[in-house]
Amino acid sequence: MDLQHLRPSQEHDAPIYLQLYRRYREAITSGKLLPGDRVPSVRSLASELSLARGTVEMAYQMLASEGYFVARGAAGTVVSPRLGSLAEPRDATLPVPIVHASTHPHAMPSEALPFQLGLPALDAFPRKAWARLAGRCLRTLETVAMTYPDPAGYDPLRRAIAAYLGISRGIACSHEQVFVTVGYRGALELVCRTLLQAGDVGWYEDPGYLFARQFLARAGMCLEPVPVDEEGLNVRIGQQRATHARFAVVTPTHQSPMGVALSLPRRLELLDWSNHRQAWIIEDDYDSEFRYHGRPLPALKSLDRDGRVLYTGTFSKVLFPGLQLAYLVVPASQIGKFRDTVNHLPGPGSILPQAMVADFMEQGHFGRHLRRMRTLYAERRSYLVDALRQTMGERLHVQPQAGGIHVLAHLNAQQNDNVLTVAAQAKGLAIQALSNWRMRESSQGGLLMGFTNFATAEDAVVSVRRLNAALGKH
Amino acid sequence: MDLQHLRPSQEHDAPIYLQLYRRYREAITSGKLLPGDRVPSVRSLASELSLARGTVEMAYQMLASEGYFVARGAAGTVVSPRLGSLAEPRDATLPVPIVHASTHPHAMPSEALPFQLGLPALDAFPRKAWARLAGRCLRTLETVAMTYPDPAGYDPLRRAIAAYLGISRGIACSHEQVFVTVGYRGALELVCRTLLQAGDVGWYEDPGYLFARQFLARAGMCLEPVPVDEEGLNVRIGQQRATHARFAVVTPTHQSPMGVALSLPRRLELLDWSNHRQAWIIEDDYDSEFRYHGRPLPALKSLDRDGRVLYTGTFSKVLFPGLQLAYLVVPASQIGKFRDTVNHLPGPGSILPQAMVADFMEQGHFGRHLRRMRTLYAERRSYLVDALRQTMGERLHVQPQAGGIHVLAHLNAQQNDNVLTVAAQAKGLAIQALSNWRMRESSQGGLLMGFTNFATAEDAVVSVRRLNAALGKH
Numbered sequence: 050m051d052l053q054h055l056r057p058s059q060e061h062d063a064p065i066y067l068q069l070y071r072r073y074r075e076a077i078t079s080g081k082l083l084p085g086d087r088v089p090s091v092r093s094l095a096s097e098l099s100l101a102r103g104t105v106e107m108a109y110q111m112l113a114s115e116g117y118f119v120a121r122g123a124a125g126t127v128v129s130p131r132l133g134s135l136a137e138p139r140d141a142t143l144p145v146p147i148v149h150a151s152t153h154p155h156a157m158p159s160e161a162l163p164f165q166l167g168l169p170a171l172d173a174f175p176r177k178a179w180a181r182l183a184g185r186c187l188r189t190l191e192t193v194a195m196t197y198p199d200p201a202g203y204d205p206l207r208r209a210i211a212a213y214l215g216i217s218r219g220i221a222c223s224h225e226q227v228f229v230t231v232g233y234r235g236a237l238e239l240v241c242r243t244l245l246q247a248g249d250v251g252w253y254e255d256p257g258y259l260f261a262r263q264f265l266a267r268a269g270m271c272l273e274p275v276p277v278d279e280e281g282l283n284v285r286i287g288q289q290r291a292t293h294a295r296f297a298v299v300t301p302t303h304q305s306p307m308g309v310a311l312s313l314p315r316r317l318e319l320l321d322w323s324n325h326r327q328a329w330i331i332e333d334d335y336d337s338e339f340r341y342h343g344r345p346l347p348a349l350k351s352l353d354r355d356g357r358v359l360y361t362g363t364f365s366k367v368l369f370p371g372l373q374l375a376y377l378v379v380p381a382s383q384i385g386k387f388r389d390t391v392n393h394l395p396g397p398g399s400i401l402p403q404a405m406v407a408d409f410m411e412q413g414h415f416g417r418h419l420r421r422m423r424t425l426y427a428e429r430r431s432y433l434v435d436a437l438r439q440t441m442g443e444r445l446h447v448q449p450q451a452g453g454i455h456v457l458a459h460l461n462a463q464q465n466d467n468v469l470t471v472a473a474q475a476k477g478l479a480i481q482a483l484s485n486w487r488m489r490e491s492s493q494g495g496l497l498m499g500f501t502n503f504a505t506a507e508d509a510v511v512s513v514r515r516l517n518a519a520l521g522k523h
Numbered sequence: 524m525d526l527q528h529l530r531p532s533q534e535h536d537a538p539i540y541l542q543l544y545r546r547y548r549e550a551i552t553s554g555k556l557l558p559g560d561r562v563p564s565v566r567s568l569a570s571e572l573s574l575a576r577g578t579v580e581m582a583y584q585m586l587a588s589e590g591y592f593v594a595r596g597a598a599g600t601v602v603s604p605r606l607g608s609l610a611e612p613r614d615a616t617l618p619v620p621i622v623h624a625s626t627h628p629h630a631m632p633s634e635a636l637p638f639q640l641g642l643p644a645l646d647a648f649p650r651k652a653w654a655r656l657a658g659r660c661l662r663t664l665e666t667v668a669m670t671y672p673d674p675a676g677y678d679p680l681r682r683a684i685a686a687y688l689g690i691s692r693g694i695a696c697s698h699e700q701v702f703v704t705v706g707y708r709g710a711l712e713l714v715c716r717t718l719l720q721a722g723d724v725g726w727y728e729d730p731g732y733l734f735a736r737q738f739l740a741r742a743g744m745c746l747e748p749v750p751v752d753e754e755g756l757n758v759r760i761g762q763q764r765a766t767h768a769r770f771a772v773v774t775p776t777h778q779s780p781m782g783v784a785l786s787l788p789r790r791l792e793l794l795d796w797s798n799h800r801q802a803w804i805i806e807d808d809y810d811s812e813f814r815y816h817g818r819p820l821p822a823l824k825s826l827d828r829d830g831r832v833l834y835t836g837t838f839s840k841v842l843f844p845g846l847q848l849a850y851l852v853v854p855a856s857q858i859g860k861f862r863d864t865v866n867h868l869p870g871p872g873s874i875l876p877q878a879m880v881a882d883f884m885e886q887g888h889f890g891r892h893l894r895r896m897r898t899l900y901a902e903r904r905s906y907l908v909d910a911l912r913q914t915m916g917e918r919l920h921v922q923p924q925a926g927g928i929h930v931l932a933h934l935n936a937q938q939n940d941n942v943l944t945v946a947a948q949a950k951g952l953a954i955q956a957l958s959n960w961r962m963r964e965s966s967q968g969g970l971l972m973g974f975t976n977f978a979t980a981e982d983a984v985v986s987v988r989r990l991n992a993a994l995g996k997h
Contacts, residue, residue, distance in 0.1 A: 066699065066858075103855030107699065110859030111866075161670060171666050180661035183875070187654035192645050195843040196635060225540065225581065231705060235869035267867050369669040371874040381577030384540075385584030392585075393741055395709035398872025400845040401657070401879075 052089065054081075056098050065100060069108040075475070077117055077128055085130045088118065162479035163512040164498040166455050169366050172504055173425055178414060179405070186404050194404065200396030201388060202229025202376070203403035209410040210362075210376050218337065219351030220360065225384055228377045229397040232370075233335070234264055236361040236377040241268040243383075243390040244295075244329060244359075251296035251331075252287045256486040258305040261298065261333065270296065274488035277304055281311030284318040297323065297330050301349040302337040306457055306486050306497050308450035316349055323357040330358045336366050338419050340452035341427045356380030364406060366454060367419060372402055426454060426501060432509035433500035440513045444520070445496065457483065458496045466494030469520050476519040478512065526563065528555075530572050539574060543582040549949070551591055551602055559604045562592065636953035637986040638972040640929050643840050646978055647899055652888060653879070660878050668878065674870030675862060676703025676850070677877035683884040684836075684850050692811065693825030694834065699858055702851045703871040706844075707809070708738055710835040710851040715742040717857075717864040718769075718803060718833075725770030725805075726761045730960040732779040735772065735807065744770065748962035751778055755785030758792040771797065771804050775823040776811040780931055780960050780971050782924035790823055797831040804832045810840050812893050814926035815901045830854030838880060840928060841893060846876055900928060900975060906983035907974035914987045918994070919970065931957065932970045940968030943994050950993040952986065 054076070057068035076082045088094075091109055095102040109126065112118040119129045161168050194203075201207065207224040214220040230236040247269045253262055255274035266272055273294060275287040282299050297319060301311035311319070323330050332349045340346070350360040363375035374397065379387050397403065409415050433456055434447050445458040460466060470482035483495035503509040528550070531542035550556045563571065569579040583600065586592040593603045635642050668677075675681065681698040688694040704710040721743045727736055729748035740746055747768060749761040756773055771793060775785035785793070797804050806823045814820075824834040837849035848871065853861050871877065883889050907930055908921050919932040934940060944956035957969035977983040 101697075101855060103858045104699070106856065106859040107862055108859075110863050113863075161666070168670060171669050174669065176661070180658055183661050184654055184658040187650070187657050192635070195645050195648065195845040196642060197839075197844045198847060225578070231869035231872045238869055264867065365671075370671045371669040373672060373870060373872045373874075381575060382580070384577045385580040388581055389584045389587075393738065395705035395712055396847060398705045398847045399876035400847075402873035402875055405875075 052094065052097050055094070057100075066104045066107040066111075069100075069105065070111050073108065073112055074117060082128050084128050086128045087124075088126050088128065090125060161502045162477055163502075163515070164473075164500075165479040165502070166481060166497060166499040167366065167370070168499060168501055169369055169454070170422065170425060170429065170501045170504075171369065172502070173422065174369055175414065175418065179409070182408055182412075182414070183401070183405055186401065186408055190400070190404060194400045198396060198400050200391040200394060202227065202397050203400050203407060205411070206403045206407040207376075209407045211378075213410060213415070214348075214360075214362070214378065218334065219347035220378065221351075222378050223381065226378050226381055228379065228387055228391060229403060230375050230377060231395075231397050232365065232373045233261070233333070233361060233363045233375045235373075235397065236363075236375050237261060237264055237268070237331070239377055239387065239390060239394070240329075240331060240359055241265070241270070242394065243387050245270055246295075249295040250291050250293065251298055252282070252291060252294050253298050253488065254282050254300065254304065255488045256306055256483060256491075257298070257488075258300060258333065258335075259481075259486045262488070265298065272488065276489075277307050277309065279309055280315050281309050282315060282319065284315055284322060288322060292322075293326065295326075295328050297328060298333065299330060299349070300333045300335065302334055302346050303340070303451070303453045305333070305335065305453075306455065306483065308448065308453055308457060310346055310451065311349065316352060319349075320352060320355070320357065324355040328357065332358050332360045334360060334362050336452070336454050337362075338367055339423055339426050339454055341423075341430070342451050350378065353380070356382050359383075367415075367422070368406065368409075372406070373398070374402060374406060429500050429503050429509075430456065432503050432506045433498065433513070435506065436509040436513040440510070440517050444517075448495075454499065454501050456498045456500055458498065460494045460496070463492075464494060464523070466496055469496065469523055472523055473516055473519045476515065478516050478519060480516065526568065526571050529568070531574075540578045540581040540585075543574075543579065544585050547582065547586055548591060556602050558602050560602045561598075562600050562602065564599060635976045636951055637976075637989070638947075638974075639953040639976070640955060640971060640973040641840065641844070642973060642975055643843055643928070644896065644899060644903070644975045644978075645843065646976070647896065648843055649888065649892065653883070656882055656886075656888070657875070657879055660875065660882055664874070664878060668874045672870060672874045674865040674868060676701065676871050677874050677881060679885070680877045680881040681850075683881045685852075687884060687889070688822075688834075688836070688852065692808065692836075693821035694852065695825075696852050697855065700852050700855055702853065702861055702865060703877060704849050704851060705869075705871050706839065706847045707735070707807070707835060707837045707849045709847075709871065710837075710849050711735060711738055711742070711805075713851055713861065713864060713868070714803075714805060714833055715739070715744070716868065717861050719744055720769075723769040724765050724767065725772055726756070726765060726768050727772050727962065728756055728774065728778065729962045730780055730957060730965075731772070731962075732774060732807065732809075733955075733960045736962070739772065746962065750963075751781050751783065753783055754789050755783050756789060756793065758789055758796060762796060766796075767800065769800075769802050771802060772807065773804060773823070774807045774809065776808055776820050777814070777925070777927045779807070779809065779927075780929065780957065782922065782927055782931060784820055784925065785823065790826060793823075794826060794829070794831065798829040802831065806832050806834045808834060808836050810926070810928050811836075812841055813897055813900050813928055815897075815904070816925050824852065827854070830856045833857075841889075841896070842880065842883075846880070847872070848876060848880060903974050903977050903983075904930065906977050906980045907972065907987070909980065910983040910987040914984070914991050918991075922969075928973065928975050930972045930974055932972065934968045934970070937966075938968060938997065940970055943970065943997055946997055947990055947993045950989065952990050952993060954990065 055069060055072045057065045091102055091105045095105040113120060117129055118126050120126050161171055206229055207227040210227050211222050211224040228239060230239055249270055251270045251272055252275045253272040254277050273291040276283050281304055334348055350358040360378040364372050437447055437458060445460050448457045448459055466482040466484050470480055473480045481497040483497060529543060529546045531539045565576055565579045565583055569576040587594060591603055592600050594600050635645055680703055681701040684701050685696050685698040702713060704713055723744055725744045725746055726749045727746040728751050747765040750757050755778055808822055822834060824832040834852040838846050911921055911932060919934050922931045922933055940956040940958050944954055947954045955971040957971060
């Protein structure tokens, strides 16, 4: 491949390393570079394109960490051979290739792409009210709020969260059990730093939330895939495969990505096992507010008599991800340990956003916002489901779900969901492949799609037609 | 001691665990409880005072983590025997007892206490301008700022920091080398996660900044104390004691706490050693803007030809600590590694505070604010120095310093600075003992005092008289 093709443009706004990264990625997804092909060394490419070595190195590091490149020591760097075939057994401990930067929520900021998962309806956020609230907040914040903040989180926010959880999720807790964190990863980080020991095994739902899995694996948790069926996590299989696990990571209200709720018998089995083994359950309650049929289920933690459940929630999907605020609720018996850990860690950041969210909750905006979003999402979900049925009904069918902010579409014929996803992402359509969210192989492929940013039925139709065209030849 | 004395009051606003913590601490500092005394178990105290066990446990965990309590397994929990005497050899790896919560910046939020270190002039912060800027910021932030932020930091802020460092600190760097973090601890966390391996040795200035030392020790760095003289860190002694160290942690512009600048010959020695050994220098440039005689010295990093210096700065002392924003500037060769790490860590938090600081810098407020503070601090420093000379001139003498936001006062007679400090802190005066900032014993005691929040000469006089009274009998 002609290296000059990789030359970034000085006129573009994007940083040079990013342009280089994108050009390599495009070369790979379009087949100009094939799996196994060798790429130039950092030094020689930098020299060839007159770039700083650090710039090239950064692009290479990103491509390596996302699974495009593999460094082979003296043999140089090659395009990952694993990108070519999915017939090879997948090593569950290796990071799964992420084929489009914007599908990794934390790779870099980007505009909302069509079908992008994990985003709330950005157009529907009450920005003016939020801005007014910010001004009032700043004018009235006490001087004490300017000093070193409590690394457990801003006290009024911890109280507002505890109150909200008591009412909405059935969790009776004191604010002292609540720890505010930088996003969901901050909550996982806090759990791992406090309770995880190297080599600890954790049950992980299979299929399950991709990004938490990568984070936990990197933090040193040995993840044991446990299958999900129509009742949710299959606790008995978990016990067969790894009865001595120290952790179980679950999404009981609305399984990510299959959408099922963990049934009551399974909840009781899981709590029983964790108490018997003194294991910890990490409950990720990420989008429980958005249930379309019936009332939201109480959290698993509402049944937690023995203090085994570490409950996490996030404001990313109910407010917006740019806030980077989430929280962890620990059993009362663990307050001291977690307090000790947070006292020695960077905290959840500035007080101002925390104070704003606390005010937003206390002044009733939060409850109103949730109710509006519930109605809006039910509507926008139907835009996508209808468009899919109309345009792509022969190729796939949408699995009905009781709630949530994504749609799971099963593929009708024997189609490879990864191949379809790469094709779609190459056209800027941010669907994801269900297979990517699995740890063990399965023939049951599917496509995951967000719908929250389809403002009109027409928007959904246009994007679905683009998707159909992108997948056309596969 | 009568346990009922520990009973928290239901009428007080402070959380119960905090009241219990404070009552224990007061009992210890006032001698009601002596070093070595056994305290009740969590279970029995909870029962005795009708408190939740988690509440008592939390108070006990805090007291243990701050060095007041020591858990002795089956033998129960005792008041730390080490609080009683400084004649015992100090184990440099054990956490130093922190005798007053408010002197630990990250223990909990508090009002600014007299003499408190590490705080800017809270009354002089332009809060109205800041509030207006927040409103404008929120109204104009792009929708993209609502999506998942770049964990390396908000791009305009990274650029503003790079520009500022180029002009003010002589550091030529690209914004891609800048990583925004949650406070200084976030910057250290990022360095440790990227470069530190268990058992790595790091030179640490002795005496040196207390809180970073505790953080690094806990992160797994084996700290080798290296003495500071009138030229700063003694590089030759560092080489004698630990030539194979992988790190050196320095405060070259204004040594914390002695105030000296690292001389040019020492800077060159240090850089030479680090290049020869491929070691890393962590430069903590925490209050370089506040120099009273002459221009601020360029940063050590401005001489870093070989890419060995990891430069950290913070907004805590030039804006306010509640922001919890700091930054790390890495050598260009390390961009890829650090980018890979941040992609898998919780980031620096919400975009809004970052956007506000970026605007504050770009719109010229930051430069103006620094100039105002430089003048203000020179003035407030003189209030304290004058008051000390007037009221306590026989007991201590202030060491002249070229800059900085604290004062170091040497004790004239053979006085134990720890004993004096405990007495002062018991009266709510947040001085610190120089000995606490040492790793190796020294007879040279001293008191560290902040002055930034003495709004008038009278304020300083009043507080110094209180201090004199508190120390009176010692």
